[in-house]
Each structure stands twice: as C-alpha cells, then as structure tokens.
Amino acid sequence: MTSLTGKTAAADARVKPETELAARLSREMEGEVLFDRASRGRYSTDASIYQVMPVGVVIPRHQQDLTAALEAARDARVAILARGAGTSQCGQTVGEALVIDTTRWLNQVVDFDAEARTVVVEPGIVLDHLNAWLKPHGLWYPVDVSTSAQCTIGGMTGNNSCGSRSIRYGNMVHNVLGVDAWLADGSEGHFGFLDELPESGPVRALAERVKAIAGNVAPEVREHFPKVLRRVGGYNLDLFDCQNPKPYDPQGRANLAHLLVGSEGTLGVSRRITLQLSPLPEHKVLGVVNFPTFYQAMDFTQHIVTLDPTAVELVDRTMIDLSLENPAFRPVIEKALIGQPQAVLLVEFAGEEHEAQLASLKRLTELMADLGLPEHVVEMPEAAEQKALWNVRKAGLNIMMSMKGDGKPVSFIEDCAVPLEHLAEYTDRLTEVFHRHGTEGTWYAHASVGTLHVRPILDMRRDGARKMREIAEEASALVREYKGAYSGEHGDGLCRGEWVAWQFGETLNDAFRALKSAFDPSYLLNPGKIVDTPKMDDQRYFRFPTRYQRIPLTPLFDWSSWNVTRDPLTGEQGEPGSAGDATHGLAMAVEMCNNNGHCRKFDAGTMCPSYRITKDEQHLTRGRANTLRLVLSGQLGEAGLAGDEVKEALDLCVSCKGCKRDCPTGVDMAKFKIEARAARARVKGLALRDRLVGEMPRYAPWAKRVSGLLRAVERFDLLARPLKKALGLAPERRLPAFTGDFLGESRATSSRVSAGATGEVVLFVDTFNNYLESDNARAAKRVLEAAGYRVHLNVKPGERPLCCGRTYLSSGQFDKARAEAKRSLDALMPFVKRGVAIVGLEPSCLLSLRDEFLQYGFGDEARALSEAAFLFEEFLVRASEAGELSLELKPLPGRALLHGHCHQKAFDALRPVEQVLGWIPELTVTTIESSCCGMAGSFGYEAEHYQASLKMAELSLLPAIRAAEEGDVLVADGTSCRHQIRDGSGREAIHVARLLERALA
Structure with missing residues (x-):
C-alpha cells in the first residue's frame, strides 16, 4: 500500500541503505x-545547466x-552540500x-525583536513565508529576489542574493547581522561583529586567521574588488580592510558573518541566521x-x-x-x-506618504517628456495592478525559458554588473558579440544597479558549449573595460568559479584558497565552488x-508541436515537427522544466497540491519532470515510462493541470501522466x-437499474466494507x-424548438451529469432555453x-479514449460546421475537447471543435458580450x-462563473482561494490515496x-x-446552472 508520501513498500526496499553512511x-x-x-x-540539478549525481540526500x-x-x-569523509x-x-x-535539504522542517522563526527590527530564522524558511509572518508587525525582509515564493533564507545567504530593490536596501550582506554555523571540524559557533566575538574559541581563532590573510592582501583588495554594489564573486575579504569604511555595516563595524554570506556553503553550514528588518512601505x-528602442531604455x-x-x-x-x-x-x-x-x-516609488509617491510618479512622466518621450509612461497607482505586473517580472526567468525547442537562453554571463553610465554602450556591444556568434540574447531585470540578466x-x-566559452571570453573583456563585476548577483558555482581568479587576480585567488583551507582543510564543504573549480x-x-541521448519510444499523444526550432537571431519560431517526430517532442516537452522551482510556491494558485501536503521533491512538478527526463534519457x-520510479513519482499527481x-x-504533468499510465x-x-x-460511461445505464441494490449494500457496513476493500476503494467513501x-x-x-428561440446550441452532457446528477443537465437545458436557444x-x-x-x-486505456473522442468528433462536426456552439457542464470533460482532442492527431477538425467548445458559463458570457443573450433573473438575496x-x-x-x-440581483459572490x-x-476514492485526498x-x-x-x-x-x-463537510454544493435556474424570472 502506498503511504501518504507516495512511497511504496517496493520503493522502500530499493532505498534500504546498503552503504555504511546510509545505514548510520x-x-x-x-x-x-x-x-x-x-x-x-x-x-x-538546480536551475543551472549542470547535473551532478549526489552521494545521497537527507532531510x-x-x-x-x-x-x-x-x-x-x-566521519565518512563524504562531502556536504x-x-x-x-x-x-x-x-x-x-x-x-x-545533500542536506533544509526546506521541509528546518524552516522556523526562532526569535523576533520588533523594537530592534531583528529576526532569527532557520535556513530553510522561504522568503515569502517569512515576510507573511512579519507583515502584521509592519516589517519585512527587503532582499526581494524574484524567486521569493520558493527560495530560502539559507540559500539567499549562501549566494549573497540581491533582489529588485537593492538600489534602496542593498544585498544580503547588508542585511545579515549574524550566522550560527556548523564548521567542517565539527565545532559550532556564532559568527557576528568582531568586537562581540568571544576572546577564545574556534570562531575567534578563525577571525584572527582571516584578519591576517586580509591584511596581507589589502592593496590587492583595494585595487581588484569591483566598485559596484552588485559584486558577489569570491569571498568578501574587503570587509576586513581597516583603512576603508566598511561597506556592509552603517556603523563601520566588521562582521565575520559577512564572510559566510556569499560563500556558497563552502565555509560552514548555517543553523540559524539573524536578519536586519526594514519597515514595510x-x-x-x-x-x-x-x-521605442532598447538602447534608449538603457541610456535613460x-x-x-x-x-x-x-x-x-x-522587461525587453x-x-x-x-x-x-x-x-x-x-x-x-x-x-x-x-x-x-x-x-x-x-519604475517603483515607495514610502510613508501616498501623495509623495504620486508626486514622484509625476516627476517621472515629466522627466521622460524632457528626454523626448512624452506620453510614454503607464501610471499604476493601485496595489493590485502593481502586484500583477511585478509577478510577471518575477517570472522573468521562467518566461524566458518557455521557448520551445532545444535552443534555450543559457545563464553564464547573466548578471555581469557595470556602472550605469556605461550600461547602454555595454549592452549594445554585447549584442554585437551575440550576433557574431549567430545568436541573440534575452534581457531583463535590474537596470537600476547595472545588472541585467542576459542569456544568449x-x-x-x-555547439552551445563552444559558443558559451567564446562569448564568455569576449563578455569578460567588456566587463573589465568598464570596471564592472563579472559576477553581480547569482554567485560563482560551477558556472563562474573559474573566473574568480580572472576577476580578482592570482594573489587574491590564493588568499581565497587560504580562507577555504582555514575553515575547511579537508575540502568537505561544497567542494569545487569559488576555489579549485572545474571549467565552466x-x-x-x-x-x-x-x-545526451533520448531513448526510443512511441508516445500516444502527438507531441510534434513541441519539436520546434527558433531562429536565435530573429526569434522566429519554425514549423513544428511532423507527427513522426512526436517521440522527440515528448522529451522536449518534459525538458521544458528549467528547475527554477516555481512549483514550490504556496501562494494563491492551483499547483502543486501533492507537494503542498508532502513537501516532498518527489511529489513536486519539478521533481516529476526530472524523474521523467532521467527516464527518457535512459x-x-x-x-x-512503465518503470516503478515513474509510477511512484506520479502517484500523488491529481492531474489538476495547475x-x-x-x-x-507550460509543463503539463497531467498529460505526461496519461502517457505513463498507458505505458x-x-x-x-x-x-x-x-x-x-x-468503463463507467458504458455500464452507467445498467448501474442505474441496480442503484437500489447498491444503496442497500452501502447501508450495511459488513457488506460494503469487504466489497470496497476488494475493489481497492476507501471504505469511508460512499x-x-x-x-x-x-x-x-x-x-x-x-430537438424541440423552444418558444422564441433565436439560436441553437449542443448541450454536451457528460456521464456524471447524466447518470449521477441529472438535475444539473436539466437546469442547464432550462436556462439555455429561457435564454432563447434551441438545445440539441x-x-x-x-x-x-x-x-x-x-x-x-x-x-x-488510451486507445479506448481516442476512439470515444473520434466518435464525439464525428458526431459534433456537422454542428461545428454550421457555427453551433458545443456547451458542456463538467470542466474536465468539456475541456478535453480543447486540450487532449488536439493531440490525438485529428488535425483541423479537432481545432475547429476546440474553438466551438465552451463551458456552460463561458457560453453565456460570450453570448452576453455579443448582445445575443436574453435572460431575466430575479433577486436571490444572500451569498454564494x-x-x-x-x-x-x-x-x-x-x-x-463569477x-x-x-x-x-442581490447575490454576493465570494471565491474561495483554494488549490485542488x-x-x-x-x-x-482509492484506498491508498484517501488520506492524501482529505x-x-x-x-x-x-x-x-x-x-x-x-x-x-x-x-x-x-x-x-x-x-x-x-x-468532507456534510454540506451540499451545486452547479452554477442550478443556481441560475433558481433565479429564472
């Protein structure tokens, strides 16, 4: 039997530890x-282009x-990540x-001081969750990165993350006060301000060692550390330059925790992190x-x-x-x-007084007019429309990665930072570099601080790897010419580690290596990052x-629409591959997942209900996509697709299509699950x-005839329970x-013509609304007739x-599904050709005509049907907007x-529906913010899924x-x-058609 987390006994047997480390x-x-x-x-994998198989994973x-x-x-001398x-x-x-995943349980607020505006958190807490916790106190943590719905404070600390508003609030290193960390030798300590550290102990010893290293290379620090806000490469040795004001603390106090910030987990493992908060604007x-031009945007x-x-x-x-x-x-x-x-x-303005912000918005409009662009500003003073647009901007990476085809925007020079006065010229010349290599770049993000996310x-x-090297070499020369930072936001990792020595020089690179050795002499903490890294x-x-190879298989759906090419210079998308290329297309559809983890979010929206109840990577859209990618590449x-790993990964997928x-x-896990179940x-x-x-649609007419017997069985638990158990059904379900x-x-x-009918529709009544809840179909037919339609x-x-x-x-049972679809298509096409709408009641059934029907290989007829298919309420709204609806409704006081x-x-x-x-009239409508x-x-209904369902x-x-x-x-x-x-509640819900029927005048 499958547990709530979806792990079967067979899977547990495979996971049973065999190595000494796993056993311990x-x-x-x-x-x-x-x-x-x-x-x-x-x-x-993560959201990069890399994949390295870990030794194991612990949560x-x-x-x-x-x-x-x-x-x-x-003790096992195994590296720790x-x-x-x-x-x-x-x-x-x-x-x-x-790999140590801290997100499921090590995600709590440990301490909070509203007066001092500080909070102590565990590393696995998500930024948006922390800010939701802080909001009632009028505070927030302002390093608002685009992945705020899923990224953790521990990861942000390791990367020295920045965010959209760093021009006002700075980076992580400006907002971290202390870190409690575990060191490679097994000792623990609090890293904080130097003048507050204990006089003895491992942390003080490290502080003295760091001061000595920093003192030896102070001239090189002043010469080679980039003088821009967005500089996150290497280690933050500049915080120990005693001859210059400290760049990370307003009082000029050096803080040893700032050495851990941006260290990518190579110096210590965070247990708790103390953050400086800001008032919520x-x-x-x-x-x-x-x-009108990209250059103007950069120049202005x-x-x-x-x-x-x-x-x-x-936004480009x-x-x-x-x-x-x-x-x-x-x-x-x-x-x-x-x-x-x-x-x-x-361009955002924020503060305590609304009028002051409106005045700033007016000054922006005036400035653009002075610069030759009058009436080029869309003003958004309302919070709702601002939030919606910021959500689009936050999804920038995922939007860029939604390009179909094997060519994708690749991150490797993504966040080079240059001074603003050089930004327009830098972007112009970098575009020329892309063109020389036969490609184009995508641009978005932090113009305010000269850090643009550009991905060729x-x-x-x-040939991507060769071009990546060539473009990186030319881009780095431009960065050096403009005295910028090669790594401006997203850190070094495997991608930019080899460029640390180039950016800082060999002397500083040796100093970084000495720092690593002081903290981690055995190189057990995330080795191969920042120092002694592989080539990008x-x-x-x-x-x-x-x-990389894709295994040969014959998918059931036609996936050829995913098998496309895009001209990297013009951005024009080529014709989809033929139906014979569908095998390739299935793999390409799976590979659309870029691992950014947007599916880990818990805010309003649909996905991903199984992850929301388990917090398990296996039951996450990303985890499932990675499982499928690994399977499809052998x-x-x-x-x-018939393997146990696929079955277990998809076990809790409810095909919600969220x-x-x-x-x-656009990863559509529900459709992948259809392929996998059929396989x-x-x-x-x-x-x-x-x-x-x-087979429910086929035996439903006969089930109706014995419905009395079924109800009798249901009343006697001694009969119902064994029957349900034999069928694998939850005994708690009726x-x-x-x-x-x-x-x-x-x-x-x-086919009876309604009195005064001015149009006609086909009411597509599904099995459920026909045999289980006929009142819904009856109500829909009556409403459509009252609205002036002849109902087929x-x-x-x-x-x-x-x-x-x-x-x-x-x-x-894919073949039977396709046969049913073809039967429906053939029967409905005469109506479609006459321009008659197909109207359905059950969303999952009617919307199949707009979704799965398009991938059966039915061609233009399926597309025509999809355009003619509407849910009941969609059809009514469409008719109303066209001025074709005549529906008199009486008041129904109350709330829906x-x-x-x-x-x-x-x-x-x-x-x-809303x-x-x-x-x-007189009906108040409230929509529940809910997932599946x-x-x-x-x-x-399934016994093994009943608890997960609830x-x-x-x-x-x-x-x-x-x-x-x-x-x-x-x-x-x-x-x-x-x-x-x-x-679940004992209360009855009704279809919208029945409520409209009640309101018929």
Missing part, C-alpha cells in the same frame, strides 16, 4: 534518508538530525556530496516607461535613478512577446504597453552534454478498479449513486451518449461561496466551507469537487 544515517536520524537513484537524480527533521548528518558525513529550494542558476547546489506607485536609466526610485526593472521585447503568449500573463502585460515598445522599465540562446546538445564548459557536469534503467497554467514554461498498463495490465473507472438518465429521458424532446443533446435514438473519453485516459474546478483555473475559465453569478479539492475523479481538501477548501454561514449557497461546477465537499 538511517539509525541516527528521524528525518528522511534517500539513497535510491531516483531521489538522487531529483537532487542532481533533517530538527537540529539534532542536522548535527547527526553532518557528523556522519564528516546544504541546499534550500535548489533555485541556484550557477550550479552552487549540485555536487557529488551528501505603506504606499507604492509604479510607472511603466515604454521605449542613469537619469531615472536620480528620482530616488526603489526599483528600476527592465522578447520577454514581452513570451508573456503575451502565456494566458496567465497576457492580460497583465497588455495593460502596461503603449504601442509596440522594444523595452519597458518598471544556445543549444547545449550541439566541462561536459562531465552538464545536464545536457553532447553525448539514466534510470530500461523500463522507460502546472499547465501556473508553470510559466504501465501495456506492461503490467489493468486492475479491476482501473477497468471499473474507465459509492456513486446512479440515480438518473437525463439524456434517456430527453431523447423524444431533444449529445445522443441519438438507439445510440450511446457521446463521451469525451476522460475516464479511459485516467485509467490508462464559489470553489473553482482545477481545470477551470488552468484554462482561465473561472472568471465566467460573471454569471454576478448577474443575479483532492477528489480528482477516482483519486479520492489533506488536500483541508489546505483551504474545507476550512472555508466550515466557516461559511448556514444560508450561504455553495457553488462548484466539478462533480468531484461537489462530492469532496459533501464527504
């Missing part, structure tokens, strides 16, 4: 010890576990080491400056910063275009544009080396439960009640009702509490339902959602 860790730790190849593979449950893991690794969310872009968090305004930045903004962030044309292609970002970015700009700058588009499977283009460490054996929408690169079914066969789920047959009852009247039904005398095939897909089906959210189809409910309800078709519902849905007033109407369009609400 399993004995001494309460947390998880993961040495199986799939788990190690999931931790072998400590508490500080004692952390101590045990560190001591065991040290502490890791947060794995969002590093330079390979800092990959290595042949024992009460008011913010945003001005979006649209530029130096003038804009004189207005004292808190942030000036760049490529990022604008890619955002417009994303359904979640399109409406947001459109509001920010004037015409067709080549670049925009997001390269194919690392072919060493193929042994690439995720996609030139030897790195996890020869079983392919990743399809919320993942900026396993071909090899392992189908269980009786799977057949019952898949069996579905087949109580109706709407289509059967309506055959004789299905998806059934003909003597034939089975049409079906989308969803139950077959979910049970691994709305829960959206996951597929509605994924296809941006929840807003129409709109039609808003048509009912957890029922997910048959998932919540945990998903308890995240936000069921608490919101229980908090509702007795008179509130609960609205949920999904059959599964309504059943989960009923089972």
Whole structure:
C-alpha cells in the first residue's frame, strides 16, 4: 500500500541503505534518508545547466538530525552540500556530496525583536513565508529576489542574493547581522561583529586567521574588488580592510558573518541566521516607461535613478512577446504597453506618504517628456495592478525559458554588473558579440544597479558549449573595460568559479584558497565552488552534454508541436515537427522544466497540491519532470515510462493541470501522466478498479437499474466494507449513486424548438451529469432555453451518449479514449460546421475537447471543435458580450461561496462563473482561494490515496466551507469537487446552472 508520501513498500526496499553512511544515517536520524537513484537524480540539478549525481540526500527533521548528518558525513569523509529550494542558476547546489535539504522542517522563526527590527530564522524558511509572518508587525525582509515564493533564507545567504530593490536596501550582506554555523571540524559557533566575538574559541581563532590573510592582501583588495554594489564573486575579504569604511555595516563595524554570506556553503553550514528588518512601505506607485528602442531604455536609466526610485526593472521585447503568449500573463502585460515598445522599465516609488509617491510618479512622466518621450509612461497607482505586473517580472526567468525547442537562453554571463553610465554602450556591444556568434540574447531585470540578466540562446546538445566559452571570453573583456563585476548577483558555482581568479587576480585567488583551507582543510564543504573549480564548459557536469541521448519510444499523444526550432537571431519560431517526430517532442516537452522551482510556491494558485501536503521533491512538478527526463534519457534503467520510479513519482499527481497554467514554461504533468499510465498498463495490465473507472460511461445505464441494490449494500457496513476493500476503494467513501438518465429521458424532446428561440446550441452532457446528477443537465437545458436557444443533446435514438473519453485516459486505456473522442468528433462536426456552439457542464470533460482532442492527431477538425467548445458559463458570457443573450433573473438575496474546478483555473475559465453569478440581483459572490479539492475523479476514492485526498481538501477548501454561514449557497461546477465537499463537510454544493435556474424570472 502506498503511504501518504507516495512511497511504496517496493520503493522502500530499493532505498534500504546498503552503504555504511546510509545505514548510520538511517539509525541516527528521524528525518528522511534517500539513497535510491531516483531521489538522487531529483537532487542532481538546480536551475543551472549542470547535473551532478549526489552521494545521497537527507532531510533533517530538527537540529539534532542536522548535527547527526553532518557528523556522519564528516566521519565518512563524504562531502556536504546544504541546499534550500535548489533555485541556484550557477550550479552552487549540485555536487557529488551528501545533500542536506533544509526546506521541509528546518524552516522556523526562532526569535523576533520588533523594537530592534531583528529576526532569527532557520535556513530553510522561504522568503515569502517569512515576510507573511512579519507583515502584521509592519516589517519585512527587503532582499526581494524574484524567486521569493520558493527560495530560502539559507540559500539567499549562501549566494549573497540581491533582489529588485537593492538600489534602496542593498544585498544580503547588508542585511545579515549574524550566522550560527556548523564548521567542517565539527565545532559550532556564532559568527557576528568582531568586537562581540568571544576572546577564545574556534570562531575567534578563525577571525584572527582571516584578519591576517586580509591584511596581507589589502592593496590587492583595494585595487581588484569591483566598485559596484552588485559584486558577489569570491569571498568578501574587503570587509576586513581597516583603512576603508566598511561597506556592509552603517556603523563601520566588521562582521565575520559577512564572510559566510556569499560563500556558497563552502565555509560552514548555517543553523540559524539573524536578519536586519526594514519597515514595510505603506504606499507604492509604479510607472511603466515604454521605449521605442532598447538602447534608449538603457541610456535613460542613469537619469531615472536620480528620482530616488526603489526599483528600476527592465522587461525587453522578447520577454514581452513570451508573456503575451502565456494566458496567465497576457492580460497583465497588455495593460502596461503603449504601442509596440522594444523595452519597458518598471519604475517603483515607495514610502510613508501616498501623495509623495504620486508626486514622484509625476516627476517621472515629466522627466521622460524632457528626454523626448512624452506620453510614454503607464501610471499604476493601485496595489493590485502593481502586484500583477511585478509577478510577471518575477517570472522573468521562467518566461524566458518557455521557448520551445532545444535552443534555450543559457545563464553564464547573466548578471555581469557595470556602472550605469556605461550600461547602454555595454549592452549594445554585447549584442554585437551575440550576433557574431549567430545568436541573440534575452534581457531583463535590474537596470537600476547595472545588472541585467542576459542569456544568449544556445543549444547545449550541439555547439552551445563552444559558443558559451567564446562569448564568455569576449563578455569578460567588456566587463573589465568598464570596471564592472563579472559576477553581480547569482554567485560563482560551477558556472563562474573559474573566473574568480580572472576577476580578482592570482594573489587574491590564493588568499581565497587560504580562507577555504582555514575553515575547511579537508575540502568537505561544497567542494569545487569559488576555489579549485572545474571549467565552466566541462561536459562531465552538464545536464545536457553532447553525448545526451533520448531513448526510443512511441508516445500516444502527438507531441510534434513541441519539436520546434527558433531562429536565435530573429526569434522566429519554425514549423513544428511532423507527427513522426512526436517521440522527440515528448522529451522536449518534459525538458521544458528549467528547475527554477516555481512549483514550490504556496501562494494563491492551483499547483502543486501533492507537494503542498508532502513537501516532498518527489511529489513536486519539478521533481516529476526530472524523474521523467532521467527516464527518457535512459539514466534510470530500461523500463522507460512503465518503470516503478515513474509510477511512484506520479502517484500523488491529481492531474489538476495547475502546472499547465501556473508553470510559466507550460509543463503539463497531467498529460505526461496519461502517457505513463498507458505505458504501465501495456506492461503490467489493468486492475479491476482501473477497468471499473474507465468503463463507467458504458455500464452507467445498467448501474442505474441496480442503484437500489447498491444503496442497500452501502447501508450495511459488513457488506460494503469487504466489497470496497476488494475493489481497492476507501471504505469511508460512499459509492456513486446512479440515480438518473437525463439524456434517456430527453431523447423524444431533444430537438424541440423552444418558444422564441433565436439560436441553437449542443448541450454536451457528460456521464456524471447524466447518470449521477441529472438535475444539473436539466437546469442547464432550462436556462439555455429561457435564454432563447434551441438545445440539441449529445445522443441519438438507439445510440450511446457521446463521451469525451476522460475516464479511459485516467485509467490508462488510451486507445479506448481516442476512439470515444473520434466518435464525439464525428458526431459534433456537422454542428461545428454550421457555427453551433458545443456547451458542456463538467470542466474536465468539456475541456478535453480543447486540450487532449488536439493531440490525438485529428488535425483541423479537432481545432475547429476546440474553438466551438465552451463551458456552460463561458457560453453565456460570450453570448452576453455579443448582445445575443436574453435572460431575466430575479433577486436571490444572500451569498454564494464559489470553489473553482482545477481545470477551470488552468484554462482561465473561472472568471465566467463569477460573471454569471454576478448577474443575479442581490447575490454576493465570494471565491474561495483554494488549490485542488483532492477528489480528482477516482483519486479520492482509492484506498491508498484517501488520506492524501482529505489533506488536500483541508489546505483551504474545507476550512472555508466550515466557516461559511448556514444560508450561504455553495457553488462548484466539478462533480468531484461537489462530492469532496459533501464527504468532507456534510454540506451540499451545486452547479452554477442550478443556481441560475433558481433565479429564472
């Protein structure tokens, strides 16, 4: 039986430690010890281009576990790599080491002093979670990096992270007061201000050693350390230059903790981190400056910063275009544009007084007019629209990585920093470098401090490594010419480690090596970073080396649309590959995951419900994508998609399609799961439960005839429990009640013309709303007729009702699903050709016509059907906006509490529900901010998934339902959602069609 975390007994047997280290860790730790190849593979990558298989992975449950893991690794002389969310872009968090994941349990606030504005936290706490905790106190931690929803304070400290507002608040090193750390020799200590350290002990001894090293190289520090804010390469030796004001502390006090900041875990392992907080700005305004040319945007930045903004962030044309292609970002970015700009700058002002910020916004508009760009500023004084646009900017990396094809924007010179007066010329000349090498770069991020995230588009499977080296050499020469920093934000890692000596000179590089030896003489702490690093283009460490191969397999869906090429110079996308290239396309779709970890977020949105309840990388969209990538490239054996590793990784995937929408690169795990389930079914066969789920549309008419017997069985637990156990169903769940047959009852009247009908529709009634909840179909038909439509039904005398095939897909019976889809397509096409809309009630069924139907290989007919298919409420809104709807509704005083089906959210189809409910007079509509309800078709019925299903519902849905007033109407369009609400709260939810029916005048 599968546990809540999805690990089966077979998996536990494979994980059973065989090495002495793994055995000791399993004995001494309460947390998880993961040495199986799939788990190690999931931790072998971060958001960089690199992949290194770790020795093993541990997830400590508490500080004692952390101590045990560190001591065991040290005794075994195994390298140690502490890791947060794995969002590093330079390979800092990959290595042949024992990986210690602190994110699941070592994530607490330890101490807080509101008056002193300080907080002490464990390293695994996520930045957004910390700021949410601080918000009621009017404080925040202002190093607001774009990955704030998933990155951890420990990782930010290791990288010396910066963020969009560093022009106002500085970097991590300016906001860290102290670090409690474990050292390589097993000792522990508090690293803080030098004048507060103990007179003796290991930390004082290290401080004296550091002072001696720094004193020996003080002239080189003054000469070679870049004089820009964004400088995060090497070690922060400049904090010990006693002849100059300390750059990291307002009082000029040297702080030994600042040596650990930016050290990438090579000097110590953080246990607790003390942070300096800032008052939360009460008011913010945003001005979006649209530029006709990219050069102007760069050139004018130096003038804009004189207005004292808190942030000036760049979004280039490529990022604008890619955002417009994303359904979640399109409406947001459109509001920010004037015409067709080549670049925009997001200029934010923040402070205590709103009027003062509005005045700054006016000065920005006046400045742009003085510089020759009048009426080029979109003003955004409201918080909601600002937040929406900042979310687009924060997704910049993921948006850039959403390019289809093997060519991707590659990070290696991404955050070089140059003085602002040289920014325009630097970007212009670097663009020429890209063109000489036959590629183009993508640009975005921190114009305010001269750090632009630029990524040339390269194919690392072919000649990308060679071009990367050549471009890096030319870019470094430009950085040196402009006296900038080669590493301006994202650290050194495997990507820029070899450039440390180039940036600082051999003398300082030797000093860095001496520092490393003082702290870690055995080189056990994240070796190969900052000092003694490999070459950036060493193929042994690439995720996609030139030897990378994809295993041959024949996928079921047509994935050829992912098999595309893009001209790196023009950005134009080539034609998709042919259907015969679908094998290649499946792998390319999987490889769209860039490992940035956006799926680890816990804010509003759909994904990823299984990760939200487990905090397990295995049950994360990224973890699943990595598992599939490793499988499809033959790195996890020869079983392919039918293997146990794939089954276990997808075990808790509820096919919510949240990743399809919320993942900026469009990873659609639900569709991958269909391929995997079908592959396993071909090899392992189908269980009786799977057949019952898949064949429901066929036996539903017969189940209705014995519904009385089924209800009788349900009432007698001695009969029901053994039956459910035999079928693998949760005994706590009530069996579905087949109580109706709407289509059967309506055959004789299905084509009757409604009085005064002015249009016609096909009401596509699915199995669930036909046989389980017929009242929904009946209500929808009545509302459509009242609105003036002739209603055709998806059934003909003597034939089975049409079906989308969803139950077959979910049970691994792909061929039957495709056959059902073809039958529906053939029957509906005559209506589609006449311009008749196909209207459905169940989101997962109707939206199959807009999703899976397009990948069966049905061609133009499937595309035509997808364009004609609408959910019930979508159709009503569309008709209303076209002036074709005549629907009189009476008041229904009260409140409707709305829960959206996951597929509605994924296809941006929840807003129409809110709109039609808003048509009912005197009805207040409140939408529950929730992820998946957890029922997910048959998932919540399955015995091994019952507890996981309830945990998903308890995240936000069921608490919101229980908090509702007795008179509130609960609205949920999904059959599964309504059943989960009923089972979990005892309350009934209804389809929106039934509420509209009640309101018919």
